[in-house]
Amino acid sequence: xxxxxxxxxxxxxxxxxxxxxxxxxxxxxxxxxxxxxxxxxxxxxxxxxxxxxxxxxxxxxxxxxxxxxxxxxxxxxxxxxxxxxxxxxxxxxxxxxxxxxxxxxxxxxxxxxxxxxxxxxxxxxxxxxxxxxxxxxxxxxxxxxxxxxxxxxxxxxxxxxxxxxxxxxxxxxxxxxxxxxxxxxxxxxxxxxxxxxxxxxxxxxxxxxxxxxxxxxxxxxxxxxxxxxxxxxxxxxxxxxxxxxxxxxxxxxxxxxxxxxxxxxxxxxxxxxxxxxxxxxxxxxxxxxxxxxxxxxxxxxxxxxxxxxxxxxxxxxxxxxxxxxxxxxxxxxxxxxxxxxxxxxxxxxxxxxxxxxxxxxxxxxxxxxxxxxxxxxxxxxxxxxxxxxxxxxxxxxxxxxxxxxxxxxxxxxxxxxxxxxxxxxxxxxxxxxxxxxxxxxxxxxxxxxxxxxxxxxxxxxxxxxxxxxxxxxxxxxxxxxxxxxxxxxxxxxxxxxxxxxxxxxxxxxxxxxxxxxxxxxx
Amino acid sequence: xxxxxxxxxxxxxxxxxxxxxxxxxxxxxxxxxxxxxxxxxxxxxxxxxxxxxxxxxxxxxxxxxxxxxxxxxxxxxxxxxxxxxxxxxxxxxxxxxxxxxxxxxxxxxxxxxxxxxxxxxxxxxxxxxxxxxxxxxxxxxxxxxxxxxxxxxxxxxxxxxxxxxxxxxxxxxxxxxxxxxxxxxxxxxxxxxxxxxxxxxxxxxxxxxxxxxxxxxxxxxxxxxxxxxxxxxxxxxxxxxxxxxxxxxxxxxxxxxxxxxxxxxxxxxxxxxxxxxxxxxxxxxxxxxxxxxxxxxxxxxxxxxxxxxxxxxxxxxxxxxxxxxxxxxxxxxxxxxxxxxxxxxxxxxxxxxxxxxxxxxxxxxxxxx
Numbered sequence: 001x002x003x004x005x006x007x008x009x010x011x012x013x014x015x016x017x018x019x020x021x022x023x024x025x026x027x028x029x030x031x032x033x034x035x036x037x038x039x040x041x042x043x044x045x046x047x048x049x050x051x052x053x054x055x056x057x058x059x060x061x062x063x064x065x066x067x068x069x070x071x072x073x074x075x076x077x078x079x080x081x082x083x084x085x086x087x088x089x090x091x092x093x094x095x096x097x098x099x100x101x102x103x104x105x106x107x108x109x110x111x112x113x114x115x116x117x118x119x120x121x122x123x124x125x126x127x128x129x130x131x132x133x134x135x136x137x138x139x140x141x142x143x144x145x146x147x148x149x150x151x152x153x154x155x156x157x158x159x160x161x162x163x164x165x166x167x168x169x170x171x172x173x174x175x176x177x178x179x180x181x182x183x184x185x186x187x188x189x190x191x192x193x194x195x196x197x198x199x200x201x202x203x204x205x206x207x208x209x210x211x212x213x214x215x216x217x218x219x220x221x222x223x224x225x226x227x228x229x230x231x232x233x234x235x236x237x238x239x240x241x242x243x244x245x246x247x248x249x250x251x252x253x254x255x256x257x258x259x260x261x262x263x264x265x266x267x268x269x270x271x272x273x274x275x276x277x278x279x280x281x282x283x284x285x286x287x288x289x290x291x292x293x294x295x296x297x298x299x300x301x302x303x304x305x306x307x308x309x310x311x312x313x314x315x316x317x318x319x320x321x322x323x324x325x326x327x328x329x330x331x332x333x334x335x336x337x338x339x340x341x342x343x344x345x346x347x348x349x350x351x352x353x354x355x356x357x358x359x360x361x362x363x364x365x366x367x368x369x370x371x372x373x374x375x376x377x378x379x380x381x382x383x384x385x386x387x388x389x390x391x392x393x394x395x396x397x398x399x400x401x402x403x404x405x406x407x408x409x410x411x412x413x414x415x416x417x418x419x420x421x422x423x424x425x426x427x428x429x430x431x432x433x434x435x436x437x438x439x440x441x442x443x444x445x446x447x448x449x450x451x452x453x454x455x456x457x458x459x460x461x462x463x464x465x466x467x468x469x470x471x472x473x474x475x476x477x478x479x480x481x482x483x484x485x486x487x488x489x490x491x492x493x494x495x496x497x498x499x500x501x502x503x504x505x506x507x508x509x510x511x512x513x514x515x516x517x518x519x520x521x522x
Numbered sequence: 523x524x525x526x527x528x529x530x531x532x533x534x535x536x537x538x539x540x541x542x543x544x545x546x547x548x549x550x551x552x553x554x555x556x557x558x559x560x561x562x563x564x565x566x567x568x569x570x571x572x573x574x575x576x577x578x579x580x581x582x583x584x585x586x587x588x589x590x591x592x593x594x595x596x597x598x599x600x601x602x603x604x605x606x607x608x609x610x611x612x613x614x615x616x617x618x619x620x621x622x623x624x625x626x627x628x629x630x631x632x633x634x635x636x637x638x639x640x641x642x643x644x645x646x647x648x649x650x651x652x653x654x655x656x657x658x659x660x661x662x663x664x665x666x667x668x669x670x671x672x673x674x675x676x677x678x679x680x681x682x683x684x685x686x687x688x689x690x691x692x693x694x695x696x697x698x699x700x701x702x703x704x705x706x707x708x709x710x711x712x713x714x715x716x717x718x719x720x721x722x723x724x725x726x727x728x729x730x731x732x733x734x735x736x737x738x739x740x741x742x743x744x745x746x747x748x749x750x751x752x753x754x755x756x757x758x759x760x761x762x763x764x765x766x767x768x769x770x771x772x773x774x775x776x777x778x779x780x781x782x783x784x785x786x787x788x789x790x791x792x793x794x795x796x797x798x799x800x801x802x803x804x805x806x807x808x809x810x811x812x813x814x815x816x817x818x819x820x821x822x823x824x825x826x827x828x829x830x831x832x833x834x835x836x837x838x839x840x841x842x843x844x845x846x847x848x849x850x851x852x853x854x855x856x857x858x859x860x861x862x863x864x865x866x867x868x869x870x871x872x873x874x875x876x877x878x879x880x881x882x883x884x885x886x887x888x889x890x891x
Contacts, residue, residue, distance in 0.1 A: 029882035320764045343767025352765070360765045363758045374755065375766035377748045387746045 016079030018043040018206035019064070019095070019175045024073035026059055033059040034070070035231040041175065041223075043078075046197055046207040048217040048238065051227035052250050052449035053420050057210050060227070061177050065097045066090040077175065096168025097177040102160050106153040110146050111135070114167050131170070138169050142199050157305070158189035165196070176200065177208045182216060186305050187477060187510035194220045212450075214243040215478070226250055251451045259454070261461045264485040267296030270469045271317075271350075271438050276326035278312045278493075286312040287323070287493045294438060294469040299460065301484025302473040303509050309493035310473045311355055314442045317471070318352040319345045320360075330438065346375060351431035353424075355442025355473060361427045362415055369397040369411035371423075372430050400429040405455065421452030428459060439463060442473045457483060477506060491515045529878055535825065539818055539866060541873055543832075546865035550858040557849045564843060564850065571842025572835035578842070580710060580724025584796070586827075586834030587726075588613075588805070590733040591787035592812025593830050594740050595647075597821040598784060601744055602777035603757035608654060608669025609785040610809025611676030612647040616786020618680065619646025621698065621793050621800035625688075628702030635705050639794060640732070640787075647786025648779040650676060655778030659771035665778075677803070684802055697801035707795040727795035729787070736787060737823035743780075744823075753777050785809065814863040817870060829866075836862060 017040035026034040033056045041047040051057050062068045064075060066084040075082055082093045090097070104113050111128060114135060120127040132148060139145050146155075146162050155163070161181060168176055178197075182190040197207050197220060209221060217224050218238060226234040226249040234249040271294040278287035287309045294300055302310050315321035317328060319335065319342040328335040331348040340348070354360040362371045373382050373393055382393050397411035404425045406418070415423060424444065431439065444460065445453040460483055464470055474480050480487055487499045489512035497512045529538065551561030572582045592609040599606035606612075619642035627635055654668035684696040710726040744750040756763040756773035763770050792804045811833055818832075819825030840855035 029878070318765070320761075341767055341769075342765060346767065354765060359759070360761045363755055363762050365758050366754070370751070374762065377751050377766070383748055387742070388748055388751065390746070 015043060016076070017041055018078060019208070020076040020079075021060070021064070022074040022076070024060065024063060024070045024075070026063060026068060026070050028059075033230050034063070035229075037073070037227075037230075037232055039225050039232060039235060041206045041208055043174070043206050044201055044204045045222045046201050046209060046220055048221035048224035049208055049210045049227065050212060050214070050217055050224060050246060050250065052212070052451075053447055054229075054449075055227040055250070056230040057227055058179065059230075061097070061179060061208070061210055064090065064095060065177065091168075091171045091173070094172055094174040095177070096171060096173025096175070098161065098164040098168060098179065098181060100180045100183060102164055104152045104160060104163060107151060109149050109151055110155070110163050110166075111148040113152055113163055114170050118171060134170065135166060138166060141203065142169070143196060144169075156189075157184045157307075158186070158192065161185070161193065162196070173205070175206045175208065177210065179210045180212070181209070182211070182213065183475070184306055186513045187506060188514055190216070214246055217246065218243055228252060247450055251449070253451070259457045259461060259482060261483075262465070264299075264464065265297045265467075267467055269293050269295050270330070271471075272327075272329040273317070274327045274329070276313070276316060276328070277324050278309075278316055278321065279324045280312075285493055287316065290326070290493075290495055292488060292495065292498075294471055296437075296467045296469050297464060298485045299464050299470040299472055299483050301480035301487045302471065302490055303477060303480045303487055303513060304475070304490035305513050306475045308490045308513075310475075310490055311442070312493070313490070314352070314355060314440055314471075314473055317440050318342055318350070318354070343375070343378070346434065346436075349435075349437035351434055351436035351439045353427055353431050353439070353441040353444060355446070357420075357424060357427060357446070362423060364414070364416040366415060367412050368401070368406070368415050368418065368426060369394050371415045372397040372400055372411070372426055374430070376430070376434060396433075397426075400426065400433060404429040404459075419449070419452075420447035421449045421456075424448050424456065425452060428456060432459065432463060436468065438469045438471070440471050440473075443475065444472070445474075445476065445479060477509060480509075481506070489513055529874070529881060533877070533881060535820060538870070538874060538877060539829075541877065542818075542865045542870055543862065545873070546862040549865075550861050553854070553857065553861075554850065557854065559847050559849050564847060567846055568836075568839030568843050571846075572839035576722040577724055578838055580722060580726040581838040582831065582834040583710075583730050584724060584726040584791070584834070585837040586830040587730045587733045587791040587795075588788050588808040589811050589815045589830035589833050590737060590827055591791070592785055592805075592809050593815030593819060593826040594733075594736055594812075594823065595781045595785035595809075596812045596816035597819070597823070597826060598740060598744070598753075599777055599781040600816060600821045601750075601757050602753045602773050603760065604658070604774060604777060604781075605666050606651070606669055606778065606781050607666055607813065608651065608672050608809070609781070609812045610805050610807070611669070611673035612650045612782040612785035613788035613805040613809050614673075614676045614680055614803075615650040616643040616647025616782070617789025617793050617804055618683070618800065619643050619786065620789035621701075624701040624705035624794060625698060625800070628705045630704065632704050632706075632708075636707075639705070639790060643786035643789045644783035645786075647782040647784070649782070651778040651782025651785070652775065655775045658778075659774040665774075673809070681802065684800065688800060695801075698799045701794070701798045705794060706798055707790060709795070725796040727791065729791035729795045732790060733787065734827065736784060737827050740784070741823040749776070785812075811863070814866065818866040833859075833862075 020040040022038050024034050024037040037060055049057050059068065063070045066086045066089050069085060075084060077093050084090045084093060105116065111131060115127055115131045120130065135148060144162055144166055146159055146166060152160060152163060181193060185193060200207055211217060221238045224236060224238050224246065225232055226246060228250060274291050276287055276290040277285065280286050290313060304310050312321065316323045319340060323336055326336060330350060335345060358364060362374065373396065376382065382389055394411045398409065401409045401411065406422045406425050444456050448456065460470060472483055481504065485501050487501065487504050487509065488495045489497045489509055491513060492515065496517055499508060547565065554561045554564045572578050592613060595609045595612065596606055620639045623635065623639045623642040627638060650672060654665050654672055657663035657668050658665040688698045689696055690699040707727040707729055709723065711721050711723045713728065714721050744754065752768045753773050755766060756768055756770045760770045788805055788808060793800060797804060815826055815829040815833055819829035836859050840859060843850055844852045844855050
């Protein structure tokens with residue numbers, strides 16, 4: 001992420017802020033999601049909004065965008081008090097939002113998507129022609145070049161995001177809210193996004209960047225507001241703060257952003273993958289010719305933009321998806337040829353912390369105790385005389401909760417009542433407790449707050465130091481760089497390059513993530 | 523953070539159903555009033571008819587027995603994420619199994635016939651559920667569609683069998699000959715007489731006790747065995763089930779076999795307990811009432827027993843009503859029952875949001891967190 005010198009924000013003297021929130025308060029039943037939030041964003045500035053999961057950032061932005069109505073408080077746009085009851089009204093007052101999950105019609109062209117809802121008349125043609133001209137102007141002004149007649153489904157994620165931004169600008173947005181915009185981008189695409197945001201700033205737009213990535217805040221924002229438990233705990237100029245101080249504000253205590261680890265003590269090869277290939281139901285190749293091996297005592301990181309085959313790789317290794325070709329040698333057998341199911345793989349010592357915890361790793365409606373034994377429910381220690389041994393199940397969960405600092409320590413509580421970080425700790429505890437030889441871990445800290453990230457990273461390093469082999473899939477490059485001893489980069493279903501940690505730089509990995517093959521290994 | 527606030531458990535299980543029932547009765551009251559009868563007199567008549575006399579209670583529990591079996595059948599499937607609309611057909615075919623045992627092994631002593639009749643009912647019901655289950659598990663045919671269709675197939679099959687094969691020779695009515703005395707379920711009044719207590723004779727019979735045992739069995743199975751756990755995991759999150767090494771297709775088939783077997787219990791009550799022969803359409807809609815019973819009982823065996831007794835009371839009270847109030851005929855009673863099913867079953871979530879809001883208000887003031 002290049003750090004250009006911040007252009008002097010364009011603000012006419014004494015102009016009212018583009019967006020001002022005064023005393024915004026919101027409760028959802030018992031949850032006090034926003035407490036008397038006051039903050040303002042000047043026109044011609046980029047404002048960062050940062051906080052842990054559940055800090056109330058999304059609620060606040062949803063209030064501004066008209067999805068929720070505040071219980072109390074006032075919203076002013078350019079000094080004028082407005083009442084925003086729906087997204088349509090937000091757009092009419094000049095507020096635009098780019099959601100984390102894009103709101104695009106995949107089988108419409110870019111042009112059709114942009115005019116959707118503001119076609120301007122019963123017949124499309126006139127509106128489309130006018131829109132084409134206007135979009136040409138916007139593209140020139142802001143450097144937002146997008147092929148207008150291409151189907152959205154054929155665009156890269158970065159371009160789709162650009163369409164979302166165009167949509168907002170086309171509707172006259174003066175205040176642009178971006179919710180976690182870089183979650184799906186390569187580092188290079190993120191840089192492009194940031195230079196685009198800087199251009200918007202130079203044109204006098206107000207940009208709000210909602211994120212949990214401290215680096216982005218430091219790279220692009222002018223001011224930053226930190227939220228914690230529904231309240232604003234700090235608001236500072238970005239140039240006057242440091243990532244460490246921001247992290248402390250977010251968590252409320254000092255946090256280690258980098259974990260110390262000693263050099264890997266490599267042992268025997270535990271898992272070997274040869275020429276793995278996966279086709280999905282439509283016959284699209286998701287994984288091709290993937291070969292690598294994992295040795296005891298190392299963490300191998302798989303880097304890549306989400307959707308480049310990492311998920312399929314994890315699923316094939318864990319046994320929840322069948323490959324079309326290839327072998328996986330583990331524990332003296334070929335898991336593919338012998339069709340070993342997930343349960344048997346677990347018994348052989350292959351544990352799996354799935355990428356999408358809520359979809360695959362847990363059942364949120366069930367108690368923590370039930371979740372802490374999911375996948376091990378047939379184990380003798382949890383059954384007695386044909387019935388479940390409830391006491392043993394609860395005791396095992398309570399023990400894990402204490403050891404992994406899962407709060408609240410209530411095995412009976414439904415899992416949905418726990419925060420993402422605590423859920424993840426419980427999943428991790430479950431899989432580590434089974435004493436596996438090889439651990440597959442997908443996005444170990446997705447949706448997890450900074451405090452818990454530190455803890456989880458330490459656990460993973462401890463596991464490595466205990467002689468286990470870890471395969472770490474993460475879309476967070478920081479995480480890969482912090483943990484991995486060896487890095488494989490995936491692009492379009494292939495392993496496009498391998499780097500030893502010592503040789504790895506963000507630039508090298510970023511290039512490979514974008515599909516540029518490494519020259520004969522560095 | 524923006525997670526929906528939940529009702530406290532006691533309100534979820536107690537207050538909400540009562541409010542729903544109340545609204546249903548108010549609507550029913552409006553209808554009764556429109557017909558020119560007094561709603562209060564009508565409801566009083568229903569209540570005393572169902573619960574005010576020994577006879578009323580006997581009939582109420584006799585109807586409830588059917589609803590407990592079908593309610594449990596629906597609930598077990600529900601926990602596996604399946605909506606079994608076919609309890610009606612499964613009960614019908616299950617009853618055929620029970621009935622055939624009673625017809626052809628009637629010379630054997632009762633305590634030999636009973637387990638065989640139970641087994642035959644369970645196996646036949648399970649077999650009828652197996653086909654839709656297999657189609658869902660292996661071919662992805664939607665179980666709601668297939669189970670509905672299997673109700674019709676069951677009805678047609680039974681009509682054919684009763685008209686052409688099983689009919690008692692020399693009569694018009696499509697029903698079999700009567701079971702032998704050995705194949706008759708002991709009635710409640712007979713059992714009570716043995717311990718010296720005299721109660722009024724009603725169709726209530728030993729099957730009621732069996733249905734309560736089935737409810738207890740379902741509770742143990744669902745919440746206290748690892749198979750029940752696997753079934754619930756597959757029902758709640760099939761991706762997590764695959765991850766945990768549970769095979770969803772096997773759960774689908776297993777759950778539907780149990781579901782069909784439970785529905786098959788209806789024949790014990792209806793045929794062995796009351797009719798003593800196989801006749802046309804003996805489940806008479808109990809399979810569908812079972813859906814409402816399971817919904818209202820939150821798919822929990824205790825709730826199902828309570829809801830089944832309530833619906834039993836509605837049936838018994840309703841027939842009393844149509845006897846004593848000439849303006850309210852049998853069809854109006856069905857309308858009233860339909861309103862209760864609608865409010866307590868299909869629309870039970872309509873009033874959940876306002877009630878939740880009310881609870882949040884009541885608690886919100888004290889809570890500063």
